[in-house]
Every structure is written in C-alpha cells, then in structure tokens.
Amino acid sequence: MHPLAFSGSEIPADAVPPELVAQALSSLTPFVTDLFVPRYQSCEVGRWRLRMAPLLVSAGYWSPALMTTDTAALLRREADGEYRCWMSMTPMEIESQEIGVRAATGHTVVMGMGMGWATVNAALRPEVTKVTLLELDPDVIEVNRRIGLFDQLPAEIVAKIDIVNGDALAYCGDEPADTLMTDIWLPINGDERMAQSRIMARNTRAARVYVWGQELAIARRARALGLELTEETVARIVAEFDLPLIGPERSDYPDLIARAAAKWLKDL
Incomplete structure (x- = not known):
C-alpha cells in the first residue's frame, strides 16, 4: 500500500x-x-x-x-x-460509475445510495427528468441528510429526486426506468451482480442498464472463454448477460475493459 x-x-x-x-x-x-x-x-x-x-x-x-x-x-x-x-470519493469510485452517470436519461433509477454521488450527478443532467433512489439502510440516508448532500443542489434538481427506503431486489415501481444504475455490492469484482441486475432490470422495466463493475464481469467471462477483448467479443458476452448494458456502444470500450481488468482482476 x-x-x-x-x-x-x-x-x-x-x-x-x-x-x-x-x-x-x-x-x-x-x-x-x-x-x-x-x-x-x-x-x-x-x-x-x-x-x-x-x-x-x-x-x-x-x-x-x-x-x-x-x-x-x-x-x-x-x-x-x-x-x-x-x-469513497476516490478516482476508482468515480471512474467506475461515470459511464453510467454520463449516459443517464429520462427516468433514472439508482440502486444503492452510498455517498449520493451517482444520484446527484444523474439529477444534474438536463436529459434526466426524474431520479428514483433505492437505499435499504435508513442510516445511510440519514448520513447523507446530515452532511447536507441535497442542500448543495439547486431546488429544481432536488425536486427531481425521490428517495425510497427499500430493497433494490424487490422494488418494481410504477414508472419504467429509462436508465438503471445498480451498485449494491461492496467488492467491485464479482459476477453475482449480473444475475442480480437482471432481476432489478426486469422489475423496473429498464431500457438501459449500467452495472457497477460490469467491465470486470465482462473481462472475467472473456478470460474464461479464452477470448481477446474486441468489440465482437464484448457484444457476445453482453448478449450472454442478457442485459441492455450501457458502454458497449463506445469504440474504446474493449480498451477500457482491459485497463480496468489489469488493475482490479487481481485474483486471476
């Protein structure tokens, strides 16, 4: 260290x-x-x-x-x-969420509050009309209230945000999600998130999804298959995951996956 x-x-x-x-x-x-x-x-x-x-x-x-x-x-x-x-507000945390944040549109559903960074940045986008935030632990919501997280935003941005104290895996909601961002796990490296994100995507009828750590899940699957990371390989693996993932539309995405995997797939 x-x-x-x-x-x-x-x-x-x-x-x-x-x-x-x-x-x-x-x-x-x-x-x-x-x-x-x-x-x-x-x-x-x-x-x-x-x-x-x-x-x-x-x-x-x-x-x-x-x-x-x-x-x-x-x-x-x-x-x-x-x-x-x-x-934490480290470069790793911000970079690992920013593709989803920058692509958010319409009704955006954020699973997991953390320190509220993804929620407020999604709400700040003109393309986002509403943000529904799911957080299981009321104490996390209280932490963000005490530090005045939403007091730092214009009133019209705060008005976009609806905080729901509930289980991300059980939440359905009345309005389909144009964008879903899932981040309810502690380690960034783990494949269980793709199956759980499929549940969340199905429940929220999400049109597009960004899963925290999805690049590592793609890289892990590519290694298991013995495949190089190319646009075709990424498309094949994303199809296996059966999620409308945000990211593969980027021409630099295979390179970004490779760079993240070199740093964070330390168990392989």
Missing part, C-alpha cells in the same frame, strides 16, 4: 509527514473531473461513519495513481468491530 493510501480509518491531518506531502504534490497528477463532487464532512450514524482523508493517493479504475485532497469515505462497522470502507 502506498504510504498515503487510505486504509479504511480516519487520517488526521497531522498524520501525513510534510515531506511526503511535498513529494506527492511534485510527482503525482491531481485527479480532476468535470462532474460534481459534493462537499462532505465527518459524521456518524449507527454503524456508519463518514470520514475525510486530507491527502490521498490511489489508482483510478483505468487511470494511473492520482492524488486527491479532502477525500471522503463512508465506513461501516462490521461484526468484528472493525470499520470497512464501503464507498
């Missing part, structure tokens, strides 16, 4: 030696995005903690190691009493 890497617990400002700060500032590229990154602050609700890291170096989903400052992370206390990071 890089000496400045976020380990899953709060990093006090004085825990980062000045010489390491100077080294990071001189040798690493800052992470920059044109998407909205909310202002976060530390808080605690139930078994959830939101904490800030003053300086962080981490790999992107497909980008090299990048530097961020005042990076927020949402941690959950597990049965053993230890806290585990469930979401």
Whole structure:
C-alpha cells in the first residue's frame, strides 16, 4: 500500500509527514473531473461513519495513481468491530460509475445510495427528468441528510429526486426506468451482480442498464472463454448477460475493459 493510501480509518491531518506531502504534490497528477463532487464532512450514524482523508493517493479504475485532497469515505462497522470502507470519493469510485452517470436519461433509477454521488450527478443532467433512489439502510440516508448532500443542489434538481427506503431486489415501481444504475455490492469484482441486475432490470422495466463493475464481469467471462477483448467479443458476452448494458456502444470500450481488468482482476 502506498504510504498515503487510505486504509479504511480516519487520517488526521497531522498524520501525513510534510515531506511526503511535498513529494506527492511534485510527482503525482491531481485527479480532476468535470462532474460534481459534493462537499462532505465527518459524521456518524449507527454503524456508519463518514470520514475525510486530507491527502490521498490511489489508482483510478483505468487511470494511473492520482492524488486527491479532502477525500471522503463512508465506513461501516462490521461484526468484528472493525470499520470497512464501503464507498469513497476516490478516482476508482468515480471512474467506475461515470459511464453510467454520463449516459443517464429520462427516468433514472439508482440502486444503492452510498455517498449520493451517482444520484446527484444523474439529477444534474438536463436529459434526466426524474431520479428514483433505492437505499435499504435508513442510516445511510440519514448520513447523507446530515452532511447536507441535497442542500448543495439547486431546488429544481432536488425536486427531481425521490428517495425510497427499500430493497433494490424487490422494488418494481410504477414508472419504467429509462436508465438503471445498480451498485449494491461492496467488492467491485464479482459476477453475482449480473444475475442480480437482471432481476432489478426486469422489475423496473429498464431500457438501459449500467452495472457497477460490469467491465470486470465482462473481462472475467472473456478470460474464461479464452477470448481477446474486441468489440465482437464484448457484444457476445453482453448478449450472454442478457442485459441492455450501457458502454458497449463506445469504440474504446474493449480498451477500457482491459485497463480496468489489469488493475482490479487481481485474483486471476
């Protein structure tokens, strides 16, 4: 782990030696995005903690190691009493969701609130008319309320957002989803999400779907079949998944899959 890497617990400002700060500032590229990154602050609700890291170096989903400052992370206390990071505003988290966010249109359904980033960025798109957010744990909803997540948005954007405290795998809703984004899992690497996303897509009558970590599921299947990642291979695997996935329409998508897999398919 890089000496400045976020380990899953709060990093006090004085825990980062000045010489390491100077080294990071001189040798690493800052992470920059044109998407909205909310202002976060530390808080605690139930078994959830939101904490800030003053300086962080981490790999992107497909980008090299990048530097961020005042990076927020949402941690959950597990049965053993230890806290585990469930979401963070790192380059990996943002890059691994932005294809879906940038493609959102019409009625967009977001499964899993996390730190609210995908929800607010979808709502900010003029092409999105409504966002329905499903979150199972009311304490996660309360964390985002306490930090004033939606207070940072114009009133007309907040009016687009409907928060539902419920089970993503059981939710159907009255209005079909033009866009569905599913993100209810802790590890980014796992194939169970495709079967579960099929349930969510069927229940919401989704026209298009973006699954968090879908690139790794595609890469894993390609490796199992002994296939190179090409547009034809990706199309074949997406057809197997039986989901109208967002992403394969991009000419650079096989390359993005390969770059993400090289970083995050560490078990193969």
